[in-house]
Amino acid sequence: MDELTRSIPRSVWYGWGDPAEAPPLSAGAWSALASWGVARGPQTPPVALEAVELPPIALGDKEVAALREVVGSDHVHTDRRSRVEHAGGKSYPDLWRLRHGDGSEAPDVIVEPADAAEVQRLLEVCAERRIAVVPFGGGTSVVGGVGGVEARGGAVEGGDTGEQRCAGVVAVDLRRLDQLLHVDPVARLATFQPGLRGPDIERALEPHGLTLGHFPQSHQEATLGGYVATRSAGQASTGYGRIDDNVLGVRLATPRGELVLGGRSPASAAGPRLLDLVVGSEGALGIITEATLRVAPRPAAKRYAAWLLPSFHAGSEALRGLAQEVGPGLLPDVCRLSDEEETRVNLALAGRSGAVLRRYGRVRGLEEPALVVLVWEGTDSAALKHRQSVCERVLGRDGGRRLPARVARAWEKGRFAGPYLRDELMGRRILVDTLETATTWDRLGPLHAAVGSAIRSSLADGGRGVVVMCHVSHVYATGASLYFTFVAGESADPLAQWRAVKSAATEAIVAGGGTITHHHGVGVDHAPWLGAEIGDLGLDVLRAIKTELDPTGILNPGKLIPRR
């Protein structure tokens, strides 16, 4: 079993994944952080489960009985652990609140339907009783997509009914809808239920010689339904395509009935593509109970390459060359470029081997280089070799220096371990978070500079040491994504500190012509800026669609579509 098919337990409520797998930060890494002004604070472990404060259960016996009637008593939970486990996703503020005992976003009840019919019936019961519904996949949202506080705030917004109080909040956990329903090896399509987590998907496709090719960093915990609902992109999406490139059909349960879209033909001119309303709908329009996606032959071979480019600018020019001249058939499946700061940090954290690479670059005149990591996957070794040599010609042309391929292999080996480090840093009173955007090639450099500087000046308040680093993780013919990671000591009010940096960065993104999110979705955290991206009329269109499908406004209130 490889890293892509190996399942780990469902994530702990106060952090990421299975803590038994967490690689500790080395003494060298801590001293590197200290040298950048990010000092280790006192140990601050999460509170005990029993100490998490939960709101009283708002739903009465009658409502709980109605839910039991749909899914059976064994699949309705109101116990403390279940409520805490569904009290938020994995964003910094979600985790910070829970680690400090604030469970105010917990749902009243968690239900686990068995199939699409039960999901449909649940929505009808909840709509009749005005119970807010939060669809819950792997719970890895980093934009506040699965918290219940907006709904708990009391109001649900329905176009025909105005704002009214909701009776309570139900999390609909889709873990029991975990089957691969159909594989069409000729058309290379597969139909899945939404609750399969990343490794389940790959294990189910393996006997057919197929892969989904979708590997977000949250692969071990996130689900297929979550991917579709958030318009996710994986680490190999430059090659395999984003989830929105690959969805061909869905079944969506809504309070108005079931919407069945696509899946019949490779293309169509039958009016606007309604399927695109569901992809990225974040549980606000319905619950995805099935999705048909393009799948690819399982790779039999891989080739790896790592390069140092003279600067982030030179690296992005090289990536543009790959995207525009080399083109989709030959592009690497994984295509990443770290900026100078991220390269410096990664080499420092890699210890002795990092120092050797640093020296190698210096000797060749690369004082502040930018690291490129490339992986090609496929079934034909000769074709892979050809793809690699065409791409490497471009990198060499832009002043790059080739590093040993083991550097790219090391990236792949550690690619799912990163999220554990956040738990360790948070346990030492260090704020750490990521955010992402994308823009056209001409704006990439200025946007990189503007967002980095907005993050730095927001966090550096009071002379605090800050690390802000960035990489490109997806390239397109027209532009690329930017993914920022930032680290700083917590202030006296870390949630206010986080809100300030998030707001400063998103304002810089909007001003610089980037999208407010390249792959994390909107949730609650980006909702205030959705109007800047789609305009007031765009928001009205979304609201009208929601009112049509969800007239009582019970579906994931406050997520995706900002309140008026």
Ligand SMILES: Cc1cc2nc3c(=O)[nH]c(=O)nc-3n(C[C@H](O)[C@H](O)[C@H](O)COP(=O)(O)OP(=O)(O)OC[C@H]3O[C@@H](n4cnc5c(N)ncnc54)[C@H](O)[C@@H]3O)c2cc1C
């Ligand atoms: C450490 C870490 C790394 C990450 N890396 C990436 C990455 O590389 N690429 C990327 O794209 N994202 C990444 N994410 C974000 C997150 O994993 C994705 O948004 C993912 O697609 C969410 O899947 P999920 O099953 O966990 O969904 P959840 O978090 O459970 O839900 C996300 C949203 O979708 C809704 N939803 C879930 N299931 C359904 C359904 N069946 N029907 C309707 N609505 C539904 C929820 O209500 C919520 O609004 C990362 C997150 C973490 C914590």
